[in-house]
Amino acid sequence: MNDFSAAQRSRVTMLDVAEHAGVSKASVSRFIGDDRALLSDAIARRIEQSIAELGYRPNQMARGLKRGRTRLIGMLVADIRNPYSIAVMHGVETACRRHGYSLVVCNTDRDDEQERQHLALLRSYNIEGLIVNTLGHHRDELDELKREMPLVLVDRKVDGLDGDMVGLNNPQAIEMALEHLQQRSYRDVLMVTEPYDGTSSRIERVGSFQKQISQREDMRGAVLETGSSLANDLQTFLNTSDSGPKALFCANGVAALACTLALREIGCQLFEDVGLIALDDLDWYPLVGSGITALAQPTEEIGERAFECLLKRLRGDDEVARTLDFAPVLIERGSTRRQAE
Amino acid sequence: MNDFSAAQRSRVTMLDVAEHAGVSKASVSRFIGDDRALLSDAIARRIEQSIAELGYRPNQMARGLKRGRTRLIGMLVADIRNPYSIAVMHGVETACRRHGYSLVVCNTDRDDEQERQHLALLRSYNIEGLIVNTLGHHRDELDELKREMPLVLVDRKVDGLDGDMVGLNNPQAIEMALEHLQQRSYRDVLMVTEPYDGTSSRIERVGSFQKQISQREDMRGAVLETGSSLANDLQTFLNTSDSGPKALFCANGVAALACTLALREIGCQLFEDVGLIALDDLDWYPLVGSGITALAQPTEEIGERAFECLLKRLRGDDEVARTLDFAPVLIERGSTRRQAE
DNA sequence: TTATTGTCTGAAACCGGTTTCAGGAAACAC
DNA sequence: GTGTTTCCTGAAACCGGTTTCAGACAATAA
Structure with missing residues (x-):
């Protein structure tokens, strides 16, 4: 009988690293995060070595919990088998990677109910932004979502939703x-x-x-x-x-x-x-x-710009909704x- | 200045529900989870109503943290623009959805370094299983991963890795x-x-x-x-x-x-x-x-069966590695x- | 009636991180 | 020599859930 849950539990944790290096969790956290400047060289070195020795990898779920930043972007696609969607998605992914984000793609197969479920799902995973390439029924849910995170429409407009839009002219x-x-x-x-x-x-x-x-x-x-x-x-x-x-x-x-x-x-x-x-x-x-x-x-570019729109918003840009129209x-x-x- | 992080923080939490219903967090958790049988009808009804009233949605990140179950499946794809990969992916996704899982797809663009990064990424998000359709270099990382979670190879064999395989005969x-x-x-x-x-x-x-x-x-x-x-x-x-x-x-x-x-x-x-x-x-x-x-x-079927393989393993099946070969x-x-x- | 069992509930610890806060040590000013 | 300031560190609270454990209460057995 395999037992993957036990295996998962046995993963190296931040506490392990802290003990191994003889420092506190807080210091390890500072090392992991952007606060490395706060640490003395001696401690930083000890932590670095312990991390390498133990093969420690921080748990993004846990990080996201307190921090509110999951580095996850969601994308809702109406039809994943449509070459246009694929190409745009590839562009989005490329841009995501370049900025340290990851992409969760949900395919609705043109089904309204699936759109609703996926929306709920993405939300429950605390994504930071959403790219929408579906019909966008469930206006109420989208509205609600839009209050929580930036949102970009690709190749679609949704009545009464004043999000950013990227698409063809x-x-x-x-x-x-x-x-x-x-x-x-x-x-x-x-x-x-x-x-x-x-x-x-x-x-x-x-x-x-x-x-x-x-x-x-x-x-x-x-x-x-x-x-x-x-x-x-x-x-x-x-x-x-x-x-x-x-x-x-x-x-x-x-x-x-x-x-x-x-x-x-x-x-x-x-x-x-x-x-x-x-x-x-x-x-x-x-x-x-x-x-x-x-x-x-220019599908790749459309995807990349869609992500960049999101990124701007995440960084505090609060201009009125923009529309980016590309020429064929x-x-x-x-x-x-x-x-x- | 928008402030999405504040918005995010203002989401309805389990504690809100508990207070609104006049019960403890534990009871709400039981209601959410599979332990509803433990609750009296009266309490269950109160919770149910509070959830509806407040529009509560549990945070999957937090759930995954303690529970170890994220309901996330990862998929590593060498080339997302290859129609074969897309079709298989669609099959995987369909099967995932049917069983309450979600799929995180990472595209490596045939790049070894990206494969390594994505592997680390997926791992840090506590996925429960992995479907691999890449070259599978980074054998060491894959080996390590295989100890933590089940793993299925699609259309690829990786030397010395005895995972399940699904593909064409x-x-x-x-x-x-x-x-x-x-x-x-x-x-x-x-x-x-x-x-x-x-x-x-x-x-x-x-x-x-x-x-x-x-x-x-x-x-x-x-x-x-x-x-x-x-x-x-x-x-x-x-x-x-x-x-x-x-x-x-x-x-x-x-x-x-x-x-x-x-x-x-x-x-x-x-x-x-x-x-x-x-x-x-x-x-x-x-x-x-x-x-x-x-x-x-039969690409759709290949995808679906790949997921089902994973699911079996997750449910404790510990037979020797299987190979599923489909006829064209x-x-x-x-x-x-x-x-x- | 009391002892025992079973059912339901909440307090508190926990998951693995981040962040606040207070304090100790060293550096500087007077 | 003292009083501040600055720099670094760790304890503890926190994120939003789950799970353990012990206790309250009702129901059943003796």
């Missing part, structure tokens, strides 16, 4: 996409998005799209949500009598995958019959047909390489 | 791939792998490949590592005078991406000039050419749809 992205499509002489554009689902960035993108395309005289637009009838819907779009060359505009990477699969299903000759531009730049875009034109988001980068590939007229 | 996977290629009458197979890098599963796969292909009389094999000269190397392979139809066998998803990009670079007509089968099944495989044939790993599933697509002769 959606109007600018739409503008860039439409400009590119127009230059390439596409005239009839179908924006394909995942179901809105209350996701603010999706709503924003579609809104911007509709507004901007109506302002371009020679272009026409429509919007479609992914779903079981996607292939049919695309077929219909392609069949309607022309007002000009057609293109699809996928509002994110997941939609791009769904579209490309659907186009293949209906036997559409990609990029001859229809143009395609997609938000996000996934690693397989170059591989499909002659490549999918992308508007890449156009990466042209074969899927929009129609010649300008 | 590599010989069987190779066997299935070669059998399939042979049936489709490919004769000359190049296995493409990421640099070995000490990763046991890569070494195992290559080893199995070399052994098995030498046993098939009519087939010939070679091995290639991805890298800057990949395109050239593939060109060379394709140019060598034939012993028969050629195929590539990518040892994982990352290699598959690299290969497909390289083939495109050298203008190779995928799947007419050369067959392709890849381990792992990524969501874009169907989109490339006529689709890439895959050997899918063949998903045939256009890239090997050469007619049998």
Whole structure:
């Protein structure tokens, strides 16, 4: 019968170090913390040696208890399998590490109840700050949390919650996409998005799209949500009598995958019959047909800046809520390489 | 000037609840824990109401301190941007949640020093168990850790560390791939792998490949590592005078991406000039050419079983180290749809 | 009736750290 | 030589919980 709890209990503790070095716990604590300056060289050396000899490692849980600083940052992610989320998360983690923080990631799988539970969980672990990339229902809980710790929204806005926000400049992205499509002489554009689902960035993108395309005289637009009838819907779009060359505009990477699969299903000759531009730049875009034109988001940077926002707040910054909007980068590939007229 | 630390300190504590309900801390603790049976109905009701009224949430850090149970599981991932790791992680997380545990993921970015730091970190947070998907250098630290808590290796073996292991049945996977290629009458197979890098599963796969292909009389094999000269190397392979139809066998998803990009670079007509089968099944495989044939790993299940292994150990199981090998599933697509002769 | 058992409860010690506070020793001023 | 100041140190309280232990009380047995 193994007994890990006994093993755990046998770990070297601060008291062990103190006794071994013949000093008090307080001195050891000072050595561990930032107060080393308070100690005489002689004592510091003794402690240092004892720590090395015993292989002592301070217990962060215990530290966090009294100190209130756990050096833990929480991140709530709606869908951990979405490449965008992964990339942002990687950025956050990098920044965390650079500043001595650790990241606890909770995946809600787009489930409201799980969001609630994870929120409670993170709170109970005394995280110091929270990065949110979910729908942010449970407004009351978020509000409460926001009083306890700084909070940054990534790629989402939550109604009535005035936290910092980091994400894409959606109007600018739409503008860039439409400009590119127009230059390439596409005239009839179908924006394909995942179901809105209350996701603010999706709503924003579609809104911007509709507004901007109506302002371009020679272009026409429509919007479609992914779903079981996607292939049919695309077929219909392609069949309607022309007002000009057609293109699809996928509002994110997941939609791009769904579209490309659907186009293949209906036997559409990609990029001859229809143009395609997609938000996000996934690693397989170059591989499909002659490549999918992308508007890449600076995901790593978004993640890093999200953490830095948090850090500023933790250090006492109390400016009004900030919004950081990043510009996408156009990466042209074969899927929009129609010649300008 | 905001003051989150003050806010944090103002959280409702167990003492608040106790006073509000007119009982002792001990009783509240019993209510919170599993000892509710010890309490009289009257007291339990009073506590329950006070908790609801004050919105009390127990502090997990403090609980973990005395109890030794943090309900935290750690996971060490070599590369969080590898789809395989993500999928496994998702499985682990699902299983964790089902059993009331939470997951702390640390990404080492394939860096040994980061592995060491993260290991120390996880330990200092009193995690109860560890899932390792890294190179596992720092054998000494892992050994030490293994005495304190159960440990499961995923897709890796670490020399001399006799922990539980969960992963793919590599010989069987190779066997299935070669059998399939042979049936489709490919004769000359190049296995493409990421640099070995000490990763046991890569070494195992290559080893199995070399052994098995030498046993098939009519087939010939070679091995290639991805890298800057990949395109050239593939060109060379394709140019060598034939012993028969050629195929590539990518040892994982990352290699598959690299290969497909390289083939495109050298203008190779995928799947007419050369067959392709890849381990792992990524969501874009169907989109490339006529689709890439895959050997899918049951990643979710691998993750879940890894956690369950841990759980068994935590509950006192002390059998010898176990190895769980999963079988892959063949998903045939256009890239090997050469007619049998 | 008294002795015994069992059930519920709270005081206090404890987990492993941090922090306050008071005091001793050395350094400085007068 | 005394009076201050400064520097370093340890005892003890504290963080927010859990757990042990002993006592109060009711219920049962003798």
